Amino acid sequence: MTTITTTISVNGAVVTRQVEPRTNLVDFLRGELGLTGTHVGCEHGVCGACTVFLDGATVRGCLVLAVQASGRDVLTVEGLSASGHRITKALQEAFLSRNALQCGFCTPGILVSATELLTQDPSPSREVIR
Numbered sequence: 001m002t003t004i005t006t007t008i009s010v011n012g013a014v015v016t017r018q019v020e021p022r023t024n025l026v027d028f029l030r031g032e033l034g035l036t037g038t039h040v041g042c043e044h045g046v047c048g049a050c051t052v053f054l055d056g057a058t059v060r061g062c063l064v065l066a067v068q069a070s071g072r073d074v075l076t077v078e079g080l081s082a083s084g085h086r087i088t089k090a091l092q093e094a095f096l097s098r099n100a101l102q103c104g105f106c107t108p109g110i111l112v113s114a115t116e117l118l119t120q121d122p123s124p125s126r127e128v129i130r
Contacts, residue, residue, distance in 0.1 A: 006070040010035070011079030019066045026050040026061030028069075029076060037077040037108045051109035052076050058116045077108035080115060087118045 003018040010033060017032050029035045029052070041049035043062045050061035053075035080088040091114050095101050102110075117124060 004067050006067050008066070008069045008071075009073045011074070011076055011082065017066075021065065021067055023066045024062050025052065025054075025059075025064040025066050025069050025074070028066035029061065029074070032066075035076050035078050037081075039105050039108065041106065047106065048109040048113060049106045051112045053112065053116070058113055077112055080112065085115065088115050091115060091118070 001020060004021055005016060006019050006028075007014060007016040008028075009015075010029065015033060017028070019028060019032070026038050026040050029038050030040070038052055038061055039049035040062060041047035045060035045063040048060065051058050052061050053059075053073075054064065054069060055072050056075075077088075081092070088111060091111055095107065095111070101107050117129070121128060
C-alpha cells in the first residue's frame with residue numbers, strides 16, 4: 001500500500017497524516033480526525049451531506065481527495081459551530097426553532113451551504129435561495 005504525506009489546516013489546526021492516494025476528503029475527516037459532522041451519503045457529489053469549505057468555497061468532500069487538500073484550509077461544520085460564526089449560529093437557531101433539522105444526516109451540509117450563501121448575499125430572495 002502506497003501512502004502520501006498530506007498536511008491540511010482543518011478548522012484552524014494543521015494536521016499531517018499518511019494517506020492512501022485514493023482517500024477522499026470526507027473519509028479523511030471522519031476516519032483520521034474523528035470529525036463526524038461531515039457525512040458520507042451518495043459518494044457522487046449529489047446529496048451534499050459531505051459539504052465542507054475548502055479555501056473558503058464549498059466543495060463536496062466525497063469528490064475531493066485528501067491529497068488535493070494538502071496545503072489548503074478546510075472548514076467543517078464543527079469548525080463553523082466552534083467558531084461561533086455569526087451566520088452559522090443564527091442558522092442553527094432558525095433550524096431549531098422551525099423544526100427544520102431533518103434527521104441530522106444532511107443538516108450539516110445544508111448549514112455549510114447556507115452559510116456560504118448568506119456570506120455572499122446576506123438577504124437573498126426566495127428565487128436565489130432555490
